[in-house]
Amino acid sequence: MSDRDAAGGSAEIKAGVEGYTFGSVTDKISSVVLQRRAGLGWYSGFALSFLLTMLLLVSIAYLVVKGIGIWGVNEPVGWAFAITNFVWWIGIGHAGTLISAILLLLRQQWRTSINRFAEAMTLFAVACAGIFPVFHTGRPWLAYWLFPYPNQMGVWPQFRSPLIWDVFAVSTYATVSLLFWFVGLVPDLATLRDRSNSRVGRIVYGLLAMGWRGSARHWHQYDTAYLLLAGLATPLVVSVHTVVSFDFAISILPGWHTTIFPPYFVAGAIYSGFAMVLTLAIPIRAVYGLEDFITSRHLQNMAKVMLCTGLVVAYGYMCEAFIAWYSGDVYEGFVPFNRFTGPYHHYYWALLTCNVVLPQLLWIRRVRVSPAALFVMSLIVNTGMWLERYVIIVTSLHRDFLPSSWGMFAPTFWDLSTFVGTLGLFLALFFLFLRFLPMISIFEVRTMLPAAQVETDWEDVD
Amino acid sequence: MAHRPYGLLAEFEDATALVQAAARAHEAGYKRFDAYSPFPIEELHHAMGSPRSRLPLIVLIGGIAGCLGGFFLQYWAAAIAYPINVGGRPLNSWPAFIPVTFECTILVAALSAVLGMLALNGLPMPYHPVFNVDRFALASRSRFFLCIEARDKKFDLESTREFLQSLGPREVSVVEP
Numbered sequence: 001m002s003d004r005d006a007a008g009g010s011a012e013i014k015a016g017v018e019g020y021t022f023g024s025v026t027d028k029i030s031s032v033v034l035q036r037r038a039g040l041g042w043y044s045g046f047a048l049s050f051l052l053t054m055l056l057l058v059s060i061a062y063l064v065v066k067g068i069g070i071w072g073v074n075e076p077v078g079w080a081f082a083i084t085n086f087v088w089w090i091g092i093g094h095a096g097t098l099i100s101a102i103l104l105l106l107r108q109q110w111r112t113s114i115n116r117f118a119e120a121m122t123l124f125a126v127a128c129a130g131i132f133p134v135f136h137t138g139r140p141w142l143a144y145w146l147f148p149y150p151n152q153m154g155v156w157p158q159f160r161s162p163l164i165w166d167v168f169a170v171s172t173y174a175t176v177s178l179l180f181w182f183v184g185l186v187p188d189l190a191t192l193r194d195r196s197n198s199r200v201g202r203i204v205y206g207l208l209a210m211g212w213r214g215s216a217r218h219w220h221q222y223d224t225a226y227l228l229l230a231g232l233a234t235p236l237v238v239s240v241h242t243v244v245s246f247d248f249a250i251s252i253l254p255g256w257h258t259t260i261f262p263p264y265f266v267a268g269a270i271y272s273g274f275a276m277v278l279t280l281a282i283p284i285r286a287v288y289g290l291e292d293f294i295t296s297r298h299l300q301n302m303a304k305v306m307l308c309t310g311l312v313v314a315y316g317y318m319c320e321a322f323i324a325w326y327s328g329d330v331y332e333g334f335v336p337f338n339r340f341t342g343p344y345h346h347y348y349w350a351l352l353t354c355n356v357v358l359p360q361l362l363w364i365r366r367v368r369v370s371p372a373a374l375f376v377m378s379l380i381v382n383t384g385m386w387l388e389r390y391v392i393i394v395t396s397l398h399r400d401f402l403p404s405s406w407g408m409f410a411p412t413f414w415d416l417s418t419f420v421g422t423l424g425l426f427l428a429l430f431f432l433f434l435r436f437l438p439m440i441s442i443f444e445v446r447t448m449l450p451a452a453q454v455e456t457d458w459e460d461v462d
Numbered sequence: 463m464a465h466r467p468y469g470l471l472a473e474f475e476d477a478t479a480l481v482q483a484a485a486r487a488h489e490a491g492y493k494r495f496d497a498y499s500p501f502p503i504e505e506l507h508h509a510m511g512s513p514r515s516r517l518p519l520i521v522l523i524g525g526i527a528g529c530l531g532g533f534f535l536q537y538w539a540a541a542i543a544y545p546i547n548v549g550g551r552p553l554n555s556w557p558a559f560i561p562v563t564f565e566c567t568i569l570v571a572a573l574s575a576v577l578g579m580l581a582l583n584g585l586p587m588p589y590h591p592v593f594n595v596d597r598f599a600l601a602s603r604s605r606f607f608l609c610i611e612a613r614d615k616k617f618d619l620e621s622t623r624e625f626l627q628s629l630g631p632r633e634v635s636v637v638e639p
Contacts, residue, residue, distance in 0.1 A: 210586035225579035
């Protein structure tokens with residue numbers, strides 16, 4: 001690896017914004033929100049995703065009326081689609097936090113132009129994820145029972161259960177992601193407030209900006225807060241998917257009861273999350289002409305992260321199968337055998353193809369520099385990661401200890417419609433985000449410009 | 463008392479000029495002044511001679527409070543308020559309480575980071591006199607400003623204006639209160 005590569009290609013990324021000034025960066029990014037009319041593409045994309053959101057609402061309404069029997073869940077496969085989708089969406093969210101927090105602490109400057117929309121992606125993905133466990137409880141109107149609060153029944157949540165850990169982990173994650181995103185937005189909201197031509201825009205952005213005026217004393221507290229939040233979000237993001245994996249690993253079910261789960265779930269989460277960032281970034285930069293900010297180097301760096309986490313995930317699959325065999329336990333040993341050859345073997349081999357075999361193409365430079373190839377690759381990885389969760393959940397549950405209690409799972413229309421509906425909700429929220437908030441952090445891009453460097457040779461004040 | 467302005471606002475074209483101006487104002491003995499920039503400038507904070515942020519301490523206290531609160535919530539619920547005897551296992555099963563304790567630590571620490579930052583900055587602040595200067599809208603885009611406030615002991619409309627002019631600003635304007 002050359003020095004240039006080792007530095008994350010920061011010279012190349014800085015070269016992308018070379019020709020810009022503070023003013024033109026501001027105009028370019030804020031014009032998407034303030035001036036540019038939404039094109040036919042935006043309207044048709046939003047209309048389609050809005051329709052799917054309506055499908056989600058119909059599916060949920062019908063579920064509340066009839067109960068979760070409308071899904072394909074049964075005994076023994078009680079988790080199936082709902083938890084597959086929950087884990088998939090939560091995992092996607094992790095890349096946003098990784099980009100905004102961990103890469104900030106590692107001083108990877110290239111994160112600057114992708115962190116805002118990656119964080120938005122996190123929020124929307126967590127919103128989609130949250131729907132599934134809540135409605136999977138069957139009585140979503142009692143979901144608040146999961147939280148500890150004094151009640152007339154005199155009962156308290158069982159804090160020894162990983163499912164309660166999950167409630168705390170996911171709700172903390174959602175809250176901290178929202179805070180992080182909002183704090184990052186405040187200076188840009190002030191920019192929009194000062195530049196909006198409409199009265200409504202000035203009032204709404206003005207309220208949200210809370211009177212931010214770019215004071216040096218404020219910036220100092222702000223930077224401190226942002227850095228501390230990044231430091232807090234870093235262990236948080238690792239803990240969230242670890243706790244999600246505990247939902248499985250703490251149980252005694254063959255195929256779930258393994259210690260490799262936490263690291264391998266975290267790697268898988270980052271893997272799918274970076275795939276989703278690419279799925280979103282590649283069309284956005286083309287449509288809005290943001291190639292100067294989201295450069296080919298950004299796409300290549302993300303492809304490398306995908307390649308790396310993909311290999312960790314591949315190690316996880318190997319380790320899982322090896323330990324199952326090595327344990328000498330007949331039930332554990334049966335799980336990989338059932339995955340390779342059982343009724344769901346198509347899913348398993350498709351998962352290996354999507355997650356392990358095809359991503360090896362990312363070793364080839366020609367694939368990493370081609371946005372079209374990366375876009376296809378990101379869709380493949382997203383599919384593969386969904387299949388992974390499906391295989392983990394369904395193949396472990398459907399044949400456990402007693403053959404007399406074995407069963408099969410097949411999704412119903414409502415399983416599919418709820419899942420597709422959350423895809424619609426995710427995209428609809430994202431389309432709105434593109435129109436109403438700056439998708440790239442304007443003030444952070446300003447700090448990347450050469451003019452932002454203060455000459456300090458005069459400085460001997462103290 | 464007669465009409466008294468909020469202060470004097472000087473506009474600069476680039477970051478280095480603002481940092482130099484802030485350092486000069488600090489050297490000249492001004493205390494009540496502030497610099498405004500469209501992005502954070504680390505050097506500016508040093509040049510102004512402002513104290514270190516107290517925010518890390520607030521976040522530490524928040525984190526400790528979240529940690530203790532989270533743990534004792536679980537201890538109280540599992541061992542005192544709603545004890546469940548499962549084969550004589552200990553009620554205070556602390557290893558099982560670690561994940562929630564950890565999440566509570568992060569949650570309260572993060573909330574104190576954001577709310578603490580807003581409180582220390584006095585935000586939200588719907589009205590501030592500097593916005594009365596039309597060109598101040600550029601502070602969130604491309605320009606740099608230094609405002610010496612009238613409540614400073616050394617402030618005098620004429621001599622302070624002369625001082626600001628000597629720093630080579632684009633223009634100096636009076637900020638209405």
